[in-house]
Amino acid sequence: MIKNNDKISANQVAIILFTTMVGAGILSLPADVSKEVGPNGLIAILGGGIASLFFARLILYLSSKFPTETFVEYAGKLITRPISIVISAVLVFYFVMFVSLDARIFGEVLKIYLLPSTPIEIIILTMLFSSAYLVRYGLEPIARMSEILFPIMVIPLVLLFLPALTDVDLSNFLPFMRVSLIKFFKGMLMTTYSFVGFEILYLLFPYVIDRDKLKRSVNSAMFSTMLFYMYITFFVIGIFGYKETREQLWPFLTLIKSINFPVFFIENVEGIIMGIWTFTIFTTIYSFHYFATLILSKLLKAREHSYFVLPAVPIIYLISLIPDSIVTVYKYAGYVSQYMSVFFIAILPILLYIILKVKRLGGKDEEKT
Template identity: 80%
Template structure:
């Protein structure tokens, strides 16, 4: 049974998708795309964005065919209940992994730039408990929080880069398409992983009261995220060049520290940007946290998702501390992207889509006979 206070609008879904996708990846995306696509990073992001949109629309189509059911219920009809339970548990673990990775990256960045004397364990626990406080109240408060934080995240970041427009060297994006095609395809695949987060559409459809507007909302969310990534990458590669960008761990933060802002009354721009980025990663963490909890509650058929909010924290906290360094964190993130993400973003939607079409065709043949 879905409560009325857990119903959100299609416009809120649009913002929720954007804030979920734009998380920790914004720090390293310019470096990642520069390693594979070179000066053609913007083209790779553009292609990756439209590929992600295609699969997001496919997930939406599958979910819309079972308007009152979440992923756990409708996959039981499509791929049998035992397989559905296994896939749903894997989806829960998948969401939890992203919470733990984002929390660890958040802890590492804050410890380096703002809180060098604070144990990283305290930083991670603080973020997880803050997320839990919001998650236990349900989807509608989460959507409202994303609405509040969305302009705080997007507007300042876009304005902060404008003074650096004169420092951009357009020749850093040349030559166009002079890299091996296979390497360019790998760059596209890599950027597709930067849109991780739209998988929440698996669980979201029954909670939207104007679901007839969801197509437009998904389109706007995916394209807006793509343009935002391109905007950031344009400045990073345009100023540093792709060769220097690919050697940096967090080129986004390096660029912020290197800019000379004409606003003399702002003494610590780094602190402002870190505060904005904290909101950015917080929105991603609480979204993944909520949908991990929601999936579990649907698997065990619990009336309340809030029962599982706190029990997941020790697990995700332990997962966040498994990597021994930030390099290992990104190594593990690469493994998750290459295997689990490709399964939930591309393979599973295609399989479910084919099965759904076959079942619909079979039902039509039975009606005719």
């Protein structure tokens, strides 16, 4: 049974997708693609975005065949109940891992740039309890929060980079495509972590009111995210060059510190940017937090997902503290994105699509997704 506070619109789906995907990835994405494809980072992001759109639409198509069910229910019809339970449990772990890693990255960044005297444990717990407070109220309040934070996240970042346009050297994007196909596709794969988030489409479909607009919403969310990443990467590589960019851990933050903002009445622009980035990481954390507890409630046939929201906090917190350094955090994130993300983003939807066609299950997708 779906409650009233769990009904959202297709437009809200687009915003949730965008705010879920845009998170910790913007800090390191320019460095990641520069390491693999050099000056061709923009092309790699474009290719990764188009590939992500294809798989997002495929997941949406699968969900449209079972419009009243989430992945937990319809997967049992496609791949048998025992296998679907195992995959759903792994999906919970997958979401929890991303919440944990993002919370740790958030803690590390804030401790370095804003709160050097505050224990990282306190920073992480504050974020997790803030997330839990929102998540326990359901999907519709989450959607409304994302609608509020969306313009705060996007508009200032877009405008604040414009003063640096005169510092961009277009020769930093040369030579063009002098890279092997293998390295180029590896560079596209490196963008996977930054586009992680659209897997929530496995679970969203039954909660949408105007499902006939979902196709357009997914398209707009994926293209907006791709253009946003390309915008930031354009400035980072265009100013620093790919050789310098690939040597930095967080080139996005380095760029912020190097820009001479013509806003003399604002004393600490870095603090404002960090505040905006806090919103971007918050939206990612509460989204994954919600869908992890939603899957648990479906698996255990609980009446409310809220039963699992607070119990999940100490688990997420302990996992976030396992890495001994920020380097280890990104190593774990690489493992998750290269293996688990690829499975849930690409391999699983393809397998489910093939099984769907072979078994000829599912109703007519009246939403024409």
